[in-house]
Amino acid sequence: MSPRSAPPAPTEPPRPFVERRHAPVGPTALSVDMHIHTNFSDAPKCTLDAITERCRESGVGVAVCDHNEIRGAMGLIERDEILCVPALEVGSREKLEFLAYFDDPAKLERFYSREVEPYKRARFFTKLDRSFTHLIPAAKEAGALVCLPHPFGPSYKNVNHGRERKAALFDPHMFRHVDLIEVINGHMRDHRNFKAYMLSEVFEKNVTAGSDAHLPKDIGTIYLRFDRAMDRKGVYDLLHFPIKVGMTTTYRFSNFARTAAGVIPKHLQLFVSRKRQREWVMKYNGGEV
Numbered sequence: 001m002s003p004r005s006a007p008p009a010p011t012e013p014p015r016p017f018v019e020r021r022h023a024p025v026g027p028t029a030l031s032v033d034m035h036i037h038t039n040f041s042d043a044p045k046c047t048l049d050a051i052t053e054r055c056r057e058s059g060v061g062v063a064v065c066d067h068n069e070i071r072g073a074m075g076l077i078e079r080d081e082i083l084c085v086p087a088l089e090v091g092s093r094e095k096l097e098f099l100a101y102f103d104d105p106a107k108l109e110r111f112y113s114r115e116v117e118p119y120k121r122a123r124f125f126t127k128l129d130r131s132f133t134h135l136i137p138a139a140k141e142a143g144a145l146v147c148l149p150h151p152f153g154p155s156y157k158n159v160n161h162g163r164e165r166k167a168a169l170f171d172p173h174m175f176r177h178v179d180l181i182e183v184i185n186g187h188m189r190d191h192r193n194f195k196a197y198m199l200s201e202v203f204e205k206n207v208t209a210g211s212d213a214h215l216p217k218d219i220g221t222i223y224l225r226f227d228r229a230m231d232r233k234g235v236y237d238l239l240h241f242p243i244k245v246g247m248t249t250t251y252r253f254s255n256f257a258r259t260a261a262g263v264i265p266k267h268l269q270l271f272v273s274r275k276r277q278r279e280w281v282m283k284y285n286g287g288e289v
């Protein structure tokens, strides 16, 4: 056999994909759905009990990315029953949405209290009174990994929405702050997700995936899968590396309609109800839910 075709003799045992840099803290999971909502934003059926039950059933962890809200994420972290990555979905004045993932719930709380809560708008879940040109660098400063979810979604959920907004987002000084592209989102048709994947390739960004569940049954249908059980800090650390994504479902209009039937009344309720508006902008009370 020529030396060229001979495989190199192994000199040391294969190294794990990423070395563990800390002892596991809290619950672990082999798969994590990186984008779900709770009844603290616009997913009325996703109570903390329902999420916990669903995660226990399917063995997945979650990143709760509520719209401009952390009570759901902090509630699950405090319960400490399932893996929950500290996160939220920030919506800017221009209606650009981005996900911020943290390694530490205290950092999430600090970012929320300083940069999100004071700028909430009473009638809207998804819109803060602050520009993403401030919010994205502020999230980075606070220790977040910034992810663009559903970058080719319809209307304002699309990165191409609005000429000025697009120019500001893709300005190299701004776009360098974006760490991750969500290349599978459960509410996007395949061609939209494929374009998201292409975006990640062109800009050499790492990828993530999530169901964007607003119904308990959708939790865990789209996920990141790891080679061993991860805790929340392990997930955050792995997001710095190229990873593979998976899904167990395909886009179905009937499912989209069921989701909309829950989401739209929640948005309308907030728009018309003074009581709900007062609750929405109330001060964060240190994680009590």
Ligand SMILES: [Fe+2]
Pocket: 035, 037, 065, 089, 149, 212
């Ligand atoms: Fe979302």
